[in-house]
Amino acid sequence: MILITGATGQFGKLTIDFLLQKGVQPSEILALVRTEAAGNSFQERGIGIRVADYNDKDSLLRAFQGVTKLLFVSSSDLANRLQQHKNVVEAAAEIGVGHVVYTSFQRKNNSETSPLWQVAESHLATENWIKASGLNYTILKNNLYLDFVPGFIGEKVLETGVIYVPAGTGKLSAVLRSDMA
Ligand SMILES: NC(=O)c1ccc[n+]([C@@H]2O[C@H](COP(=O)([O-])OP(=O)(O)OC[C@H]3O[C@@H](n4cnc5c(N)ncnc54)[C@H](OP(=O)(O)O)[C@@H]3O)[C@@H](O)[C@H]2O)c1
Numbered sequence: 001m002i003l004i005t006g007a008t009g010q011f012g013k014l015t016i017d018f019l020l021q022k023g024v025q026p027s028e029i030l031a032l033v034r035t036e037a038a039g040n041s042f043q044e045r046g047i048g049i050r051v052a053d054y055n056d057k058d059s060l061l062r063a064f065q066g067v068t069k070l071l072f073v074s075s076s077d078l079a080n081r082l083q084q085h086k087n088v089v090e091a092a093a094e095i096g097v098g099h100v101v102y103t104s105f106q107r108k109n110n111s112e113t114s115p116l117w118q119v120a121e122s123h124l125a126t127e128n129w130i131k132a133s134g135l136n137y138t139i140l141k142n143n144l145y146l147d148f149v150p151g152f153i154g155e156k157v158l159e160t161g162v163i164y165v166p167a168g169t170g171k172l173s174a175v176l177r178s179d180m181a
């Protein structure tokens with residue numbers, strides 16, 4: 001069984017759609033959702049659900065029963081995700097899921113001097129926990145979502161002619177979220 005966390009989110013939803021397009025049977029897929037109600041749209045398509053929260057390790061232990069492949073989509077809750085990710089990795093290791101695929105990120109700088117440290121810290125810790133867990137793993141070095149670039153450029157770019165990020169000769173290697181999914 002393949003379990004997708006963050007299944008109600010954009011990356012998780014797209015991944016489930018691509019698995020189905022590739023011929024994976026809905027009965028082989030499980031969607032991790034936070035409430036039963038959020039699982040209705042999956043169940044209507046024959047996809048099973050597991051209800052759990054990254055904040056609640058016991059719920060994760062129940063959700064991971066019988067899972068052979070886990071797509072662990074990083075939490076969107078930056079304030080709490082260090083502990084949340086620890087819960088996920090510990091639960092996956094305790095249950096012994098066959099293989100964990102984690103959505104980490106592409107970077108040049110692994111140190112606290114990184115301007116992205118707020119985002120990077122929990123990704124790096126999670127990578128290390130996964131590597132030390134004894135689980136089989138794949139760490140995806142996802143690029144910045146190209147879908148985010150309009151937000152950096154701003155709505156007034158045609159009027160101002162100014163792009164603030166990336167600045168100067170800075171470069172950006174962005175990829176569509178759907179391509180990474
Ligand atoms: N590479 C990039 O440029 C980039 C940019 C932004 C984010 N990201 C990362 O990629 C991840 C996926 O992106 P996305 O666009 O799919 O995000 P999204 O649409 O905001 O989806 C986040 C998913 O995480 C779930 N979630 C949040 N808190 C949770 C918790 N405590 N327990 C269990 N599930 C929880 C949400 O569930 P609910 O529906 O219940 O809220 C939702 O399914 C993000 O979470 C972030 O770590 C990457």
